Amino acid sequence: MTTVLASLNQALHRCLAENDLVFLLGEDVLDPYGGAFKVSRGLSSQYPGRVLTTPISEAGIVGVAAGMALRGMRPVVEIMFGDFLTLAADQIINHLAKYRWMYNEQVRVPVIIRTPMGGRRGYGPTHSQTLEKHFLGAPGLQVLAPTTAGNPGALLSSAILDAEDPTLFIENKLQYLEPVLDGENRGEFEIQELGETFSYRLTVNGAPPAVLTLAAYGYMADLARKAMLSLAYEDEIFTELVIPTRLAPLEISPILDSARKTGQLLVIEEGALTLGWGAEVLARLAETDRLHLRNCRRLAGKDTPIPASGPLEDATLPGVTDIQDTVRKMLQP
Amino acid sequence: MSIKTTQAPGKADHLEGAPENQAETWYRGMKRIRVFEETVLENFPRGIFFGTTHTYIGQEANAVGILSQLTPPDVVFSNHRCHGHFLAYGGSMHALFAELMGRATGVCGGRGGSQHLHWRNFYSNGIQGGIVPTATGMALAEKFRQTGAATVVFLGDGTLGEGVVYEALNMASLWQAPILFVLENNRIAQTTPINLAVAGSLTGRFSAFNIPVIELDSSDVQEIHPVAQTLLGEIRHGNGPQALVLHTCRFGPHSKGDDTRRSEELEQLRRTRDPVLIHAPRLDPERRAAIDAEVAQEVAGAFTRALADPYPNPLDEART
Ligand SMILES: Cc1ncc(C[n+]2csc(CCOP(=O)(O)OP(=O)(O)O)c2C)c(N)n1
Numbered sequence: 076m077t078t079v080l081a082s083l084n085q086a087l088h089r090c091l092a093e094n095d096l097v098f099l100l101g102e103d104v105l106d107p108y109g110g111a112f113k114v115s116r117g118l119s120s121q122y123p124g125r126v127l128t129t130p131i132s133e134a135g136i137v138g139v140a141a142g143m144a145l146r147g148m149r150p151v152v153e154i155m156f157g158d159f160l161t162l163a164a165d166q167i168i169n170h171l172a173k174y175r176w177m178y179n180e181q182v183r184v185p186v187i188i189r190t191p192m193g194g195r196r197g198y199g200p201t202h203s204q205t206l207e208k209h210f211l212g213a214p215g216l217q218v219l220a221p222t223t224a225g226n227p228g229a230l231l232s233s234a235i236l237d238a239e240d241p242t243l244f245i246e247n248k249l250q251y252l253e254p255v256l257d258g259e260n261r262g263e264f265e266i267q268e269l270g271e272t273f274s275y276r277l278t279v280n281g282a283p284p285a286v287l288t289l290a291a292y293g294y295m296a297d298l299a300r301k302a303m304l305s306l307a308y309e310d311e312i313f314t315e316l317v318i319p320t321r322l323a324p325l326e327i328s329p330i331l332d333s334a335r336k337t338g339q340l341l342v343i344e345e346g347a348l349t350l351g352w353g354a355e356v357l358a359r360l361a362e363t364d365r366l367h368l369r370n371c372r373r374l375a376g377k378d379t380p381i382p383a384s385g386p387l388e389d390a391t392l393p394g395v396t397d398i399q400d401t402v403r404k405m406l407q408p
Numbered sequence: 409m410s411i412k413t414t415q416a417p418g419k420a421d422h423l424e425g426a427p428e429n430q431a432e433t434w435y436r437g438m439k440r441i442r443v444f445e446e447t448v449l450e451n452f453p454r455g456i457f458f459g460t461t462h463t464y465i466g467q468e469a470n471a472v473g474i475l476s477q478l479t480p481p482d483v484v485f486s487n488h489r490c491h492g493h494f495l496a497y498g499g500s501m502h503a504l505f506a507e508l509m510g511r512a513t514g515v516c517g518g519r520g521g522s523q524h525l526h527w528r529n530f531y532s533n534g535i536q537g538g539i540v541p542t543a544t545g546m547a548l549a550e551k552f553r554q555t556g557a558a559t560v561v562f563l564g565d566g567t568l569g570e571g572v573v574y575e576a577l578n579m580a581s582l583w584q585a586p587i588l589f590v591l592e593n594n595r596i597a598q599t600t601p602i603n604l605a606v607a608g609s610l611t612g613r614f615s616a617f618n619i620p621v622i623e624l625d626s627s628d629v630q631e632i633h634p635v636a637q638t639l640l641g642e643i644r645h646g647n648g649p650q651a652l653v654l655h656t657c658r659f660g661p662h663s664k665g666d667d668t669r670r671s672e673e674l675e676q677l678r679r680t681r682d683p684v685l686i687h688a689p690r691l692d693p694e695r696r697a698a699i700d701a702e703v704a705q706e707v708a709g710a711f712t713r714a715l716a717d718p719y720p721n722p723l724d725e726a727r728t
């Protein structure tokens with residue numbers, strides 16, 4: 076069994092081994108610590124000259140990485156907590172995401188910024204957020220989120236080795252511990268990779284046709300698939316789950332195709348509800364000609380800061396039972 | 409003194425007789441910037457330029473003194489006040505006019521405008537301070553790839569208010585980036601005089617990070633050039649980042665017609681601190697007049713050509 080954490084860590088090892096121009100910059104990334112969530116463990120021992128532990132300067136290191144990329148290198152930046160991306164927002168939006176376009180396609184800026192988002196660990200308001208929605212829709216920026224239904228390490232390594240554009244790689248603190256659903260771990264699920272769309276479709280093995288589409292990414296997709304199983308076994312409600320791994324640029328067709336088939340859609344995200352990813356997904360569907368969905372809903376984090384106390388935090392972020400409840404409600408006659 | 413120069417268009421030896429000497433080359437370099445910028449300001453009211461502009465009038469000796477000694481692999485990152493840097497680097501005057509006019513033939517095809525240029529190893533961006541980490545990263549990349557290139561980044565006094573500048577200075581020093589920080593202190597930021605926005609020491613900002621710094625109060629290219637040469641030499645010898653604090657004068661408005669300084673103050677600056685006037689007497693008057701005539705012709709030609717160039721096609725844009 077490979078966890079998401081191991082898959083990402085192995086990918087970083089592979090990338091540093093494969094290409095001398097790959098560099099890693101981040102706070103506290105040196106061994107034996109290997110980064111706050113250990114994704115970078117072992118790298119500084121193996122590639123000492125190319126793994127830089129940095130000052131606490133999120134904007135600065137993202138900017139330095141941009142300069143490296145403009146001059147031919149392929150830097151990877153680890154931002155310790157996703158919450159700290161706000162400090163690098165100017166660099167990301169006004170610098171990294173701009174250079175290629177504003178210099179009239181004369182340059183490329185292949186910087187990969189990896190960072191863990193997400194709550195459910197009691198870290199409180201400034202260390203638990205899911206903030207990528209603020210970066211979706213910045214032209215020139217690619218946003219990826221790995222899934223256990225795919226290959227997290229492969230998604231990361233292809234970005235590091237081949238991406239042409241700056242990329243936010245959104246991880247999740249709890250997803251690190253999830254097993255990747257390869258071969259023997261697939262258990263109850265049938266997983267279909269949807270071609271060039273960076274998306275996956277999950278159904279419960281042997282289930283009848285789905286009556287409702289779930290759409291979720293990252294760790295939320297892991298919670299959604301758990302909800303899917305209980306809905307199937309306890310309520311005999313059969314759903315299918317669409318999991319995009321590229322959030323920007325947004326490829327709507329996998330969600331659209333599934334929703335067209337089932338006629339009902341629930342979009343689930345951990346980030347705060349208002350003006351989030353789900354809002355854009357539903358807007359795209361609303362603008363699609365001749366698509367008549369019976370029912371669409373969003374389930375998301377509350378529009379409040381995230382509390383530290385367990386019971387309060389649970390009530391703030393969407394969980395497995397919230398998904399089940401929402402689906403049941405949507406299906407009530 | 410032997411110096412290598414980038415091949416600036418218009419810097420060729422058009423003059424009759426002996427080839428252009430260094431004093432003449434510097435003069436031509438500064439004069440090209442001066443006349444270019446005056447032409448921009450004069451013609452702005454005609455509505456032929458998009459957006460705004462920040463002219464380099466009064467600061468020409470900085471760009472020419474420093475950038476005339478770069479070698480082709482060297483890298484330059486400039487800020488909003490980038491026209492002079494771009495021309496001194498060797499960028500095309502016609503392409504710069506065309507960029508300001510939003511033409512397809514502009515430096516960046518009209519996408520960037522006045523503050524967003526890229527050509528060869530020259531880059532600029534209009535976000536104060538944000539370029540400093542980028543430039544630092546570029547210098548580190550050159551160091552890692554062992555190209556021997558030096559990186560030069562320009563910042564103004566007002567930009568010292570941006571925190572990311574200090575993040576970059578810290579990392580440049582920690583990792584010994586081969587970079588020259590040039591602080592062009594014209595004592596004003598838009599309309600804010602330095603005493604209202606910058607506390608403490610200018611040089612201390614660099615020395616606090618163990619970055620050697622030289623301070624120079626001069627508008628004389630002949631004084632600026634050797635100091636920059638010393639600092640670039642340190643960088644090329646692997647002695648890490650260096651800084652140059654250049655006290656200088658902005659003669660023109662911040663952008664257009666937005667100067668809040670007293671006119672007597674400006675006249676006084678123009679009398680005592682004009683880089684072109686300071687340097688002009690070192691040239692043979694006849695050769696100087698010939699350079700003036702050639703520069704006037706070059707600028708007029710570039711301007712007219714750019715004005716006749718086509719706009720980019722929005723349909724092409726939609727396809728990218
Ligand atoms: C982040 C940011 N804030 C504000 C501005 C607007 N602005 C452009 S130039 C400028 C003044 C800069 O002053 P200084 O750094 O001294 O450079 P100078 O204009 O004197 O060359 C300001 C405030 C900007 N471009 N970027």
Ligand SMILES: [Mg+2]
Nearest residue numbers: 564565596597
């Ligand atoms: Mg200033």
